[in-house]
Amino acid sequence: MNKDIERKLVAILEILxxxxxxxxxxxxxxxxxxxxxxxxxxxxxxHLKIMDERGLTKVAxxxxxxxxxxxxxxxxxxxxxDKLGFIISKILNLAYQVNLDKDGKGNVILNLSIxxxxxxxxxxxxxxxxxxxxxxxSEKIIIFDKEEEEIAPGIIVPEKKVIVGTxxxxxxxxxxxxxxxxxxxxxxxxxxxxxHEPVRFLEAINYNGSTLDPLEVFIKSRxxxxxxxxxxxxxxxxxxxxxxxxxARDDTEKVIEEIRDLGIKAxxxxxxxxxxxxGIPVTQGSTGLVIIGGLNPLAGVIESNIEAENEAMSILxxxxxxxxxxxxxx
Amino acid sequence: MNKDIERKLVAILEILxxxxxxxxxxxxxxxxxxxxxxxxxxxxxxHLKIMDERGLTKVAxxxxxxxxxxxxxxxxxxxxxDKLGFIISKILNLAYQVNLDKDGKGNVILNLSIxxxxxxxxxxxxxxxxxxxxxxxSEKIIIFDKEEEEIAPGIIVPEKKVIVGTxxxxxxxxxxxxxxxxxxxxxxxxxxxxxHEPVRFLEAINYNGSTLDPLEVFIKSRxxxxxxxxxxxxxxxxxxxxxxxxxARDDTEKVIEEIRDLGIKAxxxxxxxxxxxxGIPVTQGSTGLVIIGGLNPLAGVIESNIEAENEAMSILxxxxxxxxxxxxxx
Numbered sequence: 106m107n108k109d110i111e112r113k114l115v116a117i118l119e120i121l122x123x124x125x126x127x128x129x130x131x132x133x134x135x136x137x138x139x140x141x142x143x144x145x146x147x148x149x150x151x152h153l154k155i156m157d158e159r160g161l162t163k164v165a166x167x168x169x170x171x172x173x174x175x176x177x178x179x180x181x182x183x184x185x186x187d188k189l190g191f192i193i194s195k196i197l198n199l200a201y202q203v204n205l206d207k208d209g210k211g212n213v214i215l216n217l218s219i220x221x222x223x224x225x226x227x228x229x230x231x232x233x234x235x236x237x238x239x240x241x242x243s244e245k246i247i248i249f250d251k252e253e254e255e256i257a258p259g260i261i262v263p264e265k266k267v268i269v270g271t272x273x274x275x276x277x278x279x280x281x282x283x284x285x286x287x288x289x290x291x292x293x294x295x296x297x298x299x300x301h302e303p304v305r306f307l308e309a310i311n312y313n314g315s316t317l318d319p320l321e322v323f324i325k326s327r328x329x330x331x332x333x334x335x336x337x338x339x340x341x342x343x344x345x346x347x348x349x350x351x352x353a354r355d356d357t358e359k360v361i362e363e364i365r366d367l368g369i370k371a372x373x374x375x376x377x378x379x380x381x382x383x384g385i386p387v388t389q390g391s392t393g394l395v396i397i398g399g400l401n402p403l404a405g406v407i408e409s410n411i412e413a414e415n416e417a418m419s420i421l422x423x424x425x426x427x428x429x430x431x432x433x434x435x
Numbered sequence: 436m437n438k439d440i441e442r443k444l445v446a447i448l449e450i451l452x453x454x455x456x457x458x459x460x461x462x463x464x465x466x467x468x469x470x471x472x473x474x475x476x477x478x479x480x481x482h483l484k485i486m487d488e489r490g491l492t493k494v495a496x497x498x499x500x501x502x503x504x505x506x507x508x509x510x511x512x513x514x515x516x517d518k519l520g521f522i523i524s525k526i527l528n529l530a531y532q533v534n535l536d537k538d539g540k541g542n543v544i545l546n547l548s549i550x551x552x553x554x555x556x557x558x559x560x561x562x563x564x565x566x567x568x569x570x571x572x573s574e575k576i577i578i579f580d581k582e583e584e585e586i587a588p589g590i591i592v593p594e595k596k597v598i599v600g601t602x603x604x605x606x607x608x609x610x611x612x613x614x615x616x617x618x619x620x621x622x623x624x625x626x627x628x629x630x631h632e633p634v635r636f637l638e639a640i641n642y643n644g645s646t647l648d649p650l651e652v653f654i655k656s657r658x659x660x661x662x663x664x665x666x667x668x669x670x671x672x673x674x675x676x677x678x679x680x681x682x683a684r685d686d687t688e689k690v691i692e693e694i695r696d697l698g699i700k701a702x703x704x705x706x707x708x709x710x711x712x713x714g715i716p717v718t719q720g721s722t723g724l725v726i727i728g729g730l731n732p733l734a735g736v737i738e739s740n741i742e743a744e745n746e747a748m749s750i751l752x753x754x755x756x757x758x759x760x761x762x763x764x765x
Contacts, residue, residue: 308647313644
């Protein structure tokens with residue numbers, strides 16, 4: 106199929122996917138404009154008919170269309186050409202929506218992990234130990250344990266499972282952005298730790314060269330040894346690499362200090378202007394910024410041979426609604 | 436440590452790693468020049484002393500130094516900054532050394548897979564089925580089943596294991612290169628197959644944005660369903676994406692025809708000039724070339740829950756010394 110049409114169809118599906126009730130061609134046409142696609146109501150109706158035939162959408166009452174399961178699948182598989190670099194745009198779009206204020210109120214980004222209910226207690230124990238050492242973003246987490254509950258559009262707690270939400274490192278990107286500090290997100294990688302200190306990056310996958318979140322990939326490929334890092338100070342942890350303008354270095358340092366009061370205990374390393382950080386050279390005029398991966402606690406769960414399905418950068422959630430992990434398990 | 440010195444040390448280690456016997460400072464100094472590093476014999480000796488102290492090398496008789504196990508580890512962990520883009524340079528260096536001629540003689544590149552001896556028969560059955568359908572490069576393979584045998588420098592058949600060598604898709608890159616066709620290796624990805632035909636790429640990791648081989652990553656992350664593709668013509672397979680100049684398109688087609696006589700049954704898809712191929716747009720003036728991943732048969736082994744450790748693009752090996760898989764298992 107023509108790529109241009111394909112892109113329009115995917116855009117329509119994405120709009121429908123944001124609604125639980127049926128949506129009409131008029132609304133879709135308006136929403137498309139927000140996505141930079143100009144399509145008349147009539148043209149939208151034409152496309153919807155094609156999508157009905159392909160089983161991607163269906164008529165629901167007089168009011169409009171809803172997306173089908175097949176339609177949802179289609180979104181996921183949308184043109185890879187558009188998805189290459191997808192992870193970087195996901196980071197930027199989410200970071201932009203973070204609005205955590207100095208009082209600890211506002212939206213942060215959560216990683217979501219689906220765990221078997223029976224493994225919850227053991228998993229939390231592991232997560233707690235790792236967070237305590239700063240190998241995660243915040244000691245505040247959330248547990249969704251009501252089966253069948255829809256915690257966000259399309260995200261439902263499966264039977265006999267719980268969903269654990271932990272703060273994602275992109276949250277810090279978002280906080281810095283809100284203070285006017287521009288960040289260039291470079292890559293997610295595996296960082297070697299010796300004597301409790303990071304030494305150098307061992308592996309890296311660029312955000313703009315991958316359709317997959319690098320940290321999810323490293324966890325699935327079993328390339329971490331966070332348990333050993335927490336226990337002996339030696340091993341491999343997940344971390345992300347960013348660059349910021351040298352002029353913004355002092356402000357960045359200040360912001361990082363401030364967020365400590367909000368229970369954000371994450372290990373964060375700010376390089377020196379123009380100097381390499383953990384073996385990674387920076388662009389002239391820039392300073393390196395390494396933030397420990399928010400998924401490290403879940404890497405520890407996987408290392409313990411507990412099944413967990415992790416999705417990085419999953420949803421926005423109010424930070425004030427999270428609870429300190431020490432209040433959940435002792 | 437100073438990055439420049441670090442790089443020199445790693446270069447010296449790499450030289451020592453290519454020898455089984457002890458090597459003197461004189462030889463090392465000469466070999467360094469080939470790597471673009473100017474270092475006097477005396478300077479080399481100075482560095483060797485440092486490396487002895489760090490346990491990376493050791494004196495072996497009067498003749499020189501050998502590399503230690505720790506030294507080998509060091510090479511693996513060498514500066515990620517140098518490794519970013521490492522996979523792409525590995526591809527180019529290996530492709531350059533392919534010299535398979537029209538009579539089926541000469542070096543090809545092998546992927547090596549370590550499998551438990553007890554799983555060999557079942558694994559070969561799976562590999563055979565997948566190769567028969569063209570979801571691998573060649574139906575010729577090799578089995579190293581002599582325990583403790585060193586099949587290439589540093590690669591030893593472990594106890595109770597066998598190593599299976601299958602032809603790597605970079606071999607085809609090399610064959611085309613020998614005919615003067617320049618290829619730009621873009622990415623390794625997951626390709627969706629429907630009704631026995633590829634439809635579009637679902638995931639991709641750029642070769643120049645990763646320290647890891649993308650296809651190894653996709654296998655470890657269990658993102659393939661090659662068994663289903665072979666059985667029902669529907670599923671996900673590993674494939675690589677390259678570009679070539681439109682002017683070289685006809686010659687490329689001819690070469691692909693020719694190598695069919697050598698038992699190279701790989702599915703290869705040549706796009707149309709300037710046109711996208713399986714959802715991936717090409718640079719203006721170029722044609723897309725998709726070669727099925729040489730590791731698909733091993734992805735099938737992993738999908739069958741048989742343990743296998745795969746290393747893509749592992750060694751160069753004489754094609755005439757491989758044997759048709761049908762002669763190994765029926």
